Amino acid sequence: MHIHALTCFGLQAxxxxxxxVIEGNTSDETARRAFARARNTTCVYLDGEVVDxxxxxxxxPLCLHATLAVAQVLFARxxxxxxxxxxxxxxxxxxxxxxxxxxFFIRLQAQEVAQPALAPGLLERLLAAPGxxxxxxxxxxxxxxxxxxxxxxxxxxxxxxxxxLGAITAWGKEAGVNGIYAWCRRPDGSFEGRNxxxxxxxxxxxxxxxxxxxxxxxxxxxxxxxxxAASGQSCVIRTRVEDGAILVGGRAEPAAIVDSQA
Numbered sequence: 175m176h177i178h179a180l181t182c183f184g185l186q187a188x189x190x191x192x193x194x195v196i197e198g199n200t201s202d203e204t205a206r207r208a209f210a211r212a213r214n215t216t217c218v219y220l221d222g223e224v225v226d227x228x229x230x231x232x233x234x235p236l237c238l239h240a241t242l243a244v245a246q247v248l249f250a251r252x253x254x255x256x257x258x259x260x261x262x263x264x265x266x267x268x269x270x271x272x273x274x275x276x277x278f279f280i281r282l283q284a285q286e287v288a289q290p291a292l293a294p295g296l297l298e299r300l301l302a303a304p305g306x307x308x309x310x311x312x313x314x315x316x317x318x319x320x321x322x323x324x325x326x327x328x329x330x331x332x333x334x335x336x337x338x339l340g341a342i343t344a345w346g347k348e349a350g351v352n353g354i355y356a357w358c359r360r361p362d363g364s365f366e367g368r369n370x371x372x373x374x375x376x377x378x379x380x381x382x383x384x385x386x387x388x389x390x391x392x393x394x395x396x397x398x399x400x401x402x403a404a405s406g407q408s409c410v411i412r413t414r415v416e417d418g419a420i421l422v423g424g425r426a427e428p429a430a431i432v433d434s435q436a
Contacts, residue, residue, distance in 0.1 A: 175196060175197070175198050175199045176196070176197040176198050177194050177195070177196050177197075178194065178195040178196075178197075178243070178247050178428070179192070179193075179194055179428065179429040180192070180193055180194075180195065180243040180246055180247075180426055180427060180428055180429055181193075181425075181426070181427060181429050182239040182240075182242040182243050182246075182381065182409075182424065182425065182426045183239055183242065183380070183381035183383070183401075183409040183410060183411050183424040183425060183426075184409060184410075184424075184425045184427070185400070185402075185408040185409055185410045186408075187425075187427065188427075189407055189408065189409070190239075190380065190381065190407070190409055190424075190425060190426075190427075191216075191239045191379065191380040191381040191402070191407070191409055192215050192216070192429060193215065193216045193217070193218060193237075193239055193240040193242075193243040194213070194215055194216070194217045194218070194243075195218055195220055195240070195243050195244055195247050196209075196217055196218070196219050196220065197219075197220050197221075199219055199221075203233060206219060206226070206228050206233075207228055207232075207233060209228070210228035210229060210230050211230045211231070213230075214230050214377075215230065216228070216229055216230070216237060216239065216240050217240070218237065218240035218241070218243065218244055219263075220244055220247070220260075221263070223259065223260050223261060224260065224261050224262075224263050225240070225241065225244055225260045225261070225262055225263060225269070226262075226263035226264070227240055227262070227263075227264075229372075230377065231372060231373065231374075231377070233264070234264075234319070235262060235264040235265045235267070235318065235319060236262055236264075236265075236267065236317075236318035236319045236384055237383070237384070238280055238382075238383025238384050238386075238387065238422050239381050239382075239383050241260070241269055241271070241280050241383070242278050242280065242383065242423065242424065242426040243426055244260060244271070245258070245271040245272075245273070245278035245279075245280070245426060246278060246426035246427065246428070248260075248271065249271070249273050249278065256272075257270055257271060257272050258270075258271040259271060262318075265318070267318055269281070269282065272421070272423075274423070276425065277412070277423050277424055277425055277426075278423055278424070278425075278426050279412075279414070279421045279422065279423030280383070280421065280422050280423065281419050281420070281421050282317040282318060282387055282419065282420045282421075282422065283317065283418070283419060283420065284315070284316070284317055284387075284388075284391035284420055285316045285317060285318065285320075287314045287315065287316045287320050288314070288350070289313060289314055290314065290322075290349040290350075290351065292312060296345070297312065297324060299338065299341060300337060300338055300341050300342050300345060300354060301324070301335055301337045301338075301354070301356070301370075302335075302336055302337050302338045303335060303337075306326070307327075308324055308325055308326065309325040309326060309327045309358070309359075310325045312324045312325070313392060314351055315388035315389070315391045315392040316384075316388055316391070317384060317387035317388055317391060317420050317422070318384060318387075319352045319384040319388075320350065320351045320352055320388070321351065321352060321353060321354070321355040321369075321382075321384065321385045321388045322346075322349075322351050322353070322354045322355065323355050323357060323385070323388060323389055323392055324354055324355070324356045324357070325356075325357055325358065325359075326356055326357070326358050327358065328358055329358055329360065329366055331358065332356055332357070332358045332366060332367070332368060333368075333403065333404060335356060335368065335370075336375075337354070337370050339370060339372065339373050339374075339375065340373060342354055342370050342371065343371070343373060346371065352371055352384075353369060353370050353371025354369075354370045354371070355367055355368070355369050355370070355382065355385035355388070355389070356368050356370065357385075357389060357399075360400070363398075364397070364398040364399070364400060365389070365397050365398065365399045365400070366399065366400045366401065366403075367382070367385060367386075367389070367399055367400075367401050368401065368404055369382035369385050369401070378404055378405050379401065379402075379405075380401060380402035380405050380407045380408075380409050381401050381402060381409035381410075381411055381424070382401060382411075383411055383422045383424075384422075386399045386411040386413050386422055387413060387420045387422040389413075390413035390414075390415055390420050390422070391415075391420050394415065395415055396412070396413045396414040396415050396421075397412075397413050398410060398411075398412055399411045399412075399413070409424070410424060411423075411424050412424055
């Protein structure tokens with residue numbers, strides 16, 4: 175088994191969201207879940223051109239920071255390639271990979287999703303924020319993993335959220351939505367967000383590429399999205415909207431332990 179350790183979407187060199195890209199592994203789903211859980215790190219198994227994603231708490235149909243890690247590994251192997259492609263294991267979604275200078279991008283398509291009914295007081299209960307008034311109408315959007323996008327008025331409100339993660343998880347299973355992504359507009363024209371889909375607050379995402387893609391699809395334009403301040407590791411995700419496609423990207427670089435053998 176060949177393991178590549180990388181960090182993705184880092185605001186600065188050496189920072190970002192960690193991921194392991196694992197090649198040459200034929201273990202079953204149970205063993206792969208156990209491996210990710212034991213290392214408390216997102217793992218993506220690269221089986222030829224198929225990518226299989228595992229968070230410490232669950233298997234996932236799509237993880238873009240792990241896909242960014244795969245792009246770094248594959249473009250290092252194929253430096254003259256203009257584009258590369260992989261396919262997700264769970265849903266067969268094709269992901270086109272591109273390189274732009276020292277950043278990598280994933281080209282995706284916005285997906286049609288149903289809008290679940292949001293009962294009065296639901297968001298206040300899920301986000302444990304009595305009196306919360308979203309800055310715009312909350313909507314579900316998706317580029318492969320549906321997120322309920324909830325705009326709050328400012329960064330202070332965003333960072334003051336201490337949601338009921340168990341309630342969000344239970345509601346998401348009923349509604350077919352992969353958590354809540356709370357976001358705000360920043361004075362400099364960029365955006366900032368937090369992703370709530372883990373049961374453990376300590377596992378809050380430093381960067382959530384699928385949410386950035388969903389937000390770009392909802393707003394209809396590219397954006398610069400900051401995330402990770404709550405976990406002490408700031409990340410930046412960049413998106414573009416080109417010819418109807420959503421591009422999600424940023425930095426991906428080898429971490430301190432690279433290509434270890436296990």
